[in-house]
Amino acid sequence: MDIKNRIYIDNAASTQLLPEVVDSMLPFFNSTFGNPSSTHFFGREAKSAIEISRKKIATLLNSAPNEIYFTSGGTESNNMALRMVVESLNIKTLITSPIEHHSVLQTAESLTDIVDLLFVKVDENGTIDFNDLEELLKNNPKSLLSLMHANNEIGNLLDIDKASELVEKYNAVFHVDAVQTVGHYKVDLQKLKNVHLMSASSHKFHGPKGVGFLFIRKGLNLKSFIKGGAQERKLRAGTENISGIVGMTKALELAYKDLNNRKTYIEGLKKQFSSNLNDAFPTLRINGEKGQSLYSVLNISFPKHQISDMLSFSLDVNGIAVSSGSACASGSNEVSHVLKAIGKNDGRPTVRFSFSFLNTQDELTTTINVLKSLMK
Numbered sequence: 014m015d016i017k018n019r020i021y022i023d024n025a026a027s028t029q030l031l032p033e034v035v036d037s038m039l040p041f042f043n044s045t046f047g048n049p050s051s052t053h054f055f056g057r058e059a060k061s062a063i064e065i066s067r068k069k070i071a072t073l074l075n076s077a078p079n080e081i082y083f084t085s086g087g088t089e090s091n092n093m094a095l096r097m098v099v100e101s102l103n104i105k106t107l108i109t110s111p112i113e114h115h116s117v118l119q120t121a122e123s124l125t126d127i128v129d130l131l132f133v134k135v136d137e138n139g140t141i142d143f144n145d146l147e148e149l150l151k152n153n154p155k156s157l158l159s160l161m162h163a164n165n166e167i168g169n170l171l172d173i174d175k176a177s178e179l180v181e182k183y184n185a186v187f188h189v190d191a192v193q194t195v196g197h198y199k200v201d202l203q204k205l206k207n208v209h210l211m212s213a214s215s216h217k218f219h220g221p222k223g224v225g226f227l228f229i230r231k232g233l234n235l236k237s238f239i240k241g242g243a244q245e246r247k248l249r250a251g252t253e254n255i256s257g258i259v260g261m262t263k264a265l266e267l268a269y270k271d272l273n274n275r276k277t278y279i280e281g282l283k284k285q286f287s288s289n290l291n292d293a294f295p296t297l298r299i300n301g302e303k304g305q306s307l308y309s310v311l312n313i314s315f316p317k318h319q320i321s322d323m324l325s326f327s328l329d330v331n332g333i334a335v336s337s338g339s340a341c342a343s344g345s346n347e348v349s350h351v352l353k354a355i356g357k358n359d360g361r362p363t364v365r366f367s368f369s370f371l372n373t374q375d376e377l378t379t380t381i382n383v384l385k386s387l388m389k
Contacts, residue, residue: 019332020376025165025193025310025367026336028219030260037263038221041256049253050242059255066262073269074195076202076228082245083258086225087192087214088116091159093227093249094188094210095120097235098157099128102186106131106153108146110160111354112139112167117159117190118350129153133160138302139169139355146176150183161190166351166365167301168310170194177207186210186233192217192225193307196268197276202228209233215257219369220264224257275370280308282368286377287311293385300357309368314361318388321362328364331383336365 021029041062047055049063063083071078084090091114098104107121107128112135121130131149134142141160150156158180163170173189180187188210191200195211196218202208210233214225229235229248241250268275290297290313300312320327325337337349348358357363366380 019334020380021334022366022368022372022376022380023334023336024369024372025217025365027216027222028369029371030221031219031264031267033267034220034260034264038256038260041259045255049255050244062255062259063253066258069262070226070265073265074200074202074228075204077231079246080202080228080231082227082229082249083253084225084227084249085223085254086216087114087190087212090192090212090214090225090227091116091188091190092120093238094212094229095124095157095159097238097248098186098188098210098233099124101235102155102157102233104128104155104157104186106149106156108133108149108153108156108158108185110135110141112164112169112351113159113161114165114190114192115350117161121159128157135354137355137357139164139167139300139351140302140305141171141176143172143175143179147179147183150179150185154184156183156185157188158185159188159190161193163191163193163307163310164301164351165193165310166349167312167355168307169302170305170307172305173205173208177205180207188212193310196220196265197272197307197309199269199272202230215261215264218264218268220261221257224254224261226261271370276308278370279368279372282372282374282377283308283311285374286366286368286381289378289381290384293381294388298357298361300352300355300363311366311368312363313366314357314359314363315384315388317361320387321360324362324387325364327387328380328383331387333380333383336367337363 045058047059049060067078067081071081108131111132134145186209189208190212192214195213209230211228216222237248239250296316298314352358
């Protein structure tokens with residue numbers, strides 16, 4: 014099948030690189046090729062591009078430029094945040110939830126020789142139990158709290174303001190995994206004064222893969238994550254991905270410029286698609302919090318069927334790209350840890366549809382027709 018005839022509804026896994034982003038990156042593959050740590054003209058030119066990008070991102074997020082640290086993406090940013098805070102600040106307890114991204118859960122597990130790891134309760138929709146969170150913070154002073162702003166599988170949105178109030182009340186350190194929301198919502202880090210660290214990844218908002226950043230609020234006094242050179246103010250050694258950083262910055266600028274229009278359009282697609290799915294499959298189940306949810310993600314469990322175990326594959330054969338969960342877990346036969354945590358691992362075929370402003374209503378109509386054909 015010609016790629017132009019294929020339908021892509023897996024934007025929570027990765028988004029299409031925009032032409033303007035590609036254009037912004039091209040000079041850094043040929044003419045501006047110097048090492049930004051070199052002091053000669055070529056190095057200074059490359060270094061300048063990085064620092065201009067840092068200032069632009071800081072301006073968009075209302076932070077200081079020296080609070081933005083470039084990384085290889087969300088996984089590294091999450092690893093970096095948890096490890097640096099625990100190892101630098103004499104943290105005794107790490108609190109997270111059972112529905113976090115694997116890069117948080119596995120990093121947290123790897124730190125249990127030096128911290129107590131506690132999990133806040135979530136309900137059957139995946140919503141954080143704030144009463145339980147308060148008890149955990151109250152009984153465990155000097156904790157690190159790590160929660161995602163939007164769940165990458167079911168789309169639940171965290172009430173950051175409510176979590177921040179508890180963080181301030183009990184003097185905790187707060188890390189937010191915002192990989193699914195930076196570039197989709199306006200972030201004002203001056204207003205979110207109790208968020209101490211925040212992770213972001215470029216390819217979730219139509220930028221290049223392999224690049225992201227970690228916001229670290231001034232005053233945390235952390236030790237380096239990767240040893241080596243003095244890059245990223247000595248916290249993250251390694252020659253910077255200049256083309257990626259420039260492309261990410263361009264993508265974030267474009268996202269902020271058109272934030273409201275994109276959001277309104279995608280919300281319309283999701284609402285219509287959800288309604289049409291309900292008409293076609295009256296016994297389907299929407300997983301996650303229906304009210305407070307990421308506007309680009311819809312997680313559906315369909316009625317059990319003879320092709321239950323092959324639904325995502327069957328859609329792909331018919332030219333429709335979706336996900337049965339997190340892309341990071343693809344190739345695994347295990348049931349989603351998120352669905353397990355909220356008690357929805359009942360064997361029903363589950364598909365995550367995730368939309369972008371590049372999707373069309375015709376594509377979604379075609380998708381429903383294919384689903385009806387497959388599951389008749």
